[in-house]
Amino acid sequence: MYSFAKIDDNNARELIYRSIKEGKSRFGMWDQEESLKDKWYGKNAFLLNINTSDWIVHINMPSYGKCVAIETTGTYNFDDGIVCSWGVDFNNYIPVNPNSIIEFDRNDINILPSVNLAPRRRAQRILQVEDFFKSLDNLKNEKYTDVSIQDRAVTHLREDINDVLPTITASIHKMNKSKEFERFLHRIFDKMPNTISIQNGFGWKTDNGADLIVEFENPIIGINITTKLIVQAKSYEGAHFDKNAIDQIVTGMEEYGADAGLLITTATETEALEDYVREMSEKTQKTIDVIAGIDVAKFVLRYAPELLLGN
CATH class of the missing domain: 3.40.1350.10 (Trna Endonuclease; Chain: A, domain 1)
Structure with a gap:
C-alpha cells in the first residue's frame, strides 16, 4: 500500500487525474530520461516493488483534502509521460483498474485514524494495511453515513468533544x-x-x-x-x-x-x-x-x- 503526495502544479494534477481514470497511476521525476529497469534512480526505486493487486492512494487528488485510491493490475512501466509546463514528466507508471477507483475526503469519518494519509514525502508506505482495507470497506458501504441508533449517542458525544478540542489547544x-x-x-x-x-x-x-x-x-x-x-x-x-x-x-x-x-x-x-x-x-x-x-x-x-x- 502506497500513498503518493500532492502534485503542486494544478494542470499536471488534472492530467494525472485523467491518466488514473484511463488506467495509469503516474509518478514523476522531471529529469528522468530512462526506465528504472535500465537506470537506477534511488528515490524512485520503490516503484519496482509495487505488485499486482497492491493499492495506491493519490493524496490531494483531484483537489486539496481529497484522495483517490485505486488497485494495481500490473507492475512498473515507463512511457512517453505527459507534457507539463516544465517539460515532459511522469513517465513512470503503474497500470491500475479504473473500475476500482474510490474517491473520498481525507478526513472522512469512515477512514480509521491509524491510516496515515498525510505523507511527508512524495511517496510513502501505508503500514496499517488491515486498517486501510477496513477503511475502504467502510467507504464502499458508507458505514458511518447513517449512524445507527445504538451509535448515535456516542457519535454525538465525539462531535461535542471535537468541538471542545480547539478550546483546549487555545488554552494550552x-x-x-x-x-x-x-x-x-x-x-x-x-x-x-x-x-x-x-x-x-x-x-x-x-x-x-x-x-x-x-x-x-x-x-x-x-x-x-x-x-x-x-x-x-x-x-x-x-x-x-x-x-x-x-x-x-x-x-x-x-x-x-x-x-x-x-x-x-x-x-x-x-x-x-x-x-x-x-x-x-x-x-x-x-x-x-x-x-x-x-x-x-x-x-x-x-x-x-x-x-x-x-x-
Missing part, C-alpha cells in the same frame, strides 16, 4: 507562551513509555534548532522514528504559515545526528506548511512530521491527561 497556547510551551511539552515527553532521556536547550547560548531532543526505545505517536527526535515547539494562534521552524528542525537534525524531526504548533496546519514539510523530508531523506491545532489537545490528552485534568 494562552497559558504556555514561548519557553513555557517547551517546558510543557518536556513534561509530556517525560511521561511517555519507553522514553530514555529528554534534553532541552534552556540556558544554552543557542539550541541549534532543537527546542527538545527526545531519545526513546520504540516508535511513538504513529510516525516512523528510530532513536533520536528533534522537536520544535511553537505556541501560535491562527494558521501556521511560518516555514522557519522546519528549517530549524533540519539544522537540529544535522547538529545532533537525529533520525527525525517534529514540529508541535498550537496553530492550525496550512497547505503551504504541509508542502514544505514534504519538500524538506524529501531533501533530508528523514521523517519530519507535524502535530498542529486540535491534534495538540489530543496529544496531551493521550500522553499526559493529568496535566489538564489533574490526578
Whole structure:
C-alpha cells in the first residue's frame, strides 16, 4: 500500500487525474530520461516493488483534502509521460483498474485514524494495511453515513468533544507562551513509555534548532522514528504559515545526528506548511512530521491527561 503526495502544479494534477481514470497511476521525476529497469534512480526505486493487486492512494487528488485510491493490475512501466509546463514528466507508471477507483475526503469519518494519509514525502508506505482495507470497506458501504441508533449517542458525544478540542489547544497556547510551551511539552515527553532521556536547550547560548531532543526505545505517536527526535515547539494562534521552524528542525537534525524531526504548533496546519514539510523530508531523506491545532489537545490528552485534568 502506497500513498503518493500532492502534485503542486494544478494542470499536471488534472492530467494525472485523467491518466488514473484511463488506467495509469503516474509518478514523476522531471529529469528522468530512462526506465528504472535500465537506470537506477534511488528515490524512485520503490516503484519496482509495487505488485499486482497492491493499492495506491493519490493524496490531494483531484483537489486539496481529497484522495483517490485505486488497485494495481500490473507492475512498473515507463512511457512517453505527459507534457507539463516544465517539460515532459511522469513517465513512470503503474497500470491500475479504473473500475476500482474510490474517491473520498481525507478526513472522512469512515477512514480509521491509524491510516496515515498525510505523507511527508512524495511517496510513502501505508503500514496499517488491515486498517486501510477496513477503511475502504467502510467507504464502499458508507458505514458511518447513517449512524445507527445504538451509535448515535456516542457519535454525538465525539462531535461535542471535537468541538471542545480547539478550546483546549487555545488554552494550552494562552497559558504556555514561548519557553513555557517547551517546558510543557518536556513534561509530556517525560511521561511517555519507553522514553530514555529528554534534553532541552534552556540556558544554552543557542539550541541549534532543537527546542527538545527526545531519545526513546520504540516508535511513538504513529510516525516512523528510530532513536533520536528533534522537536520544535511553537505556541501560535491562527494558521501556521511560518516555514522557519522546519528549517530549524533540519539544522537540529544535522547538529545532533537525529533520525527525525517534529514540529508541535498550537496553530492550525496550512497547505503551504504541509508542502514544505514534504519538500524538506524529501531533501533530508528523514521523517519530519507535524502535530498542529486540535491534534495538540489530543496529544496531551493521550500522553499526559493529568496535566489538564489533574490526578
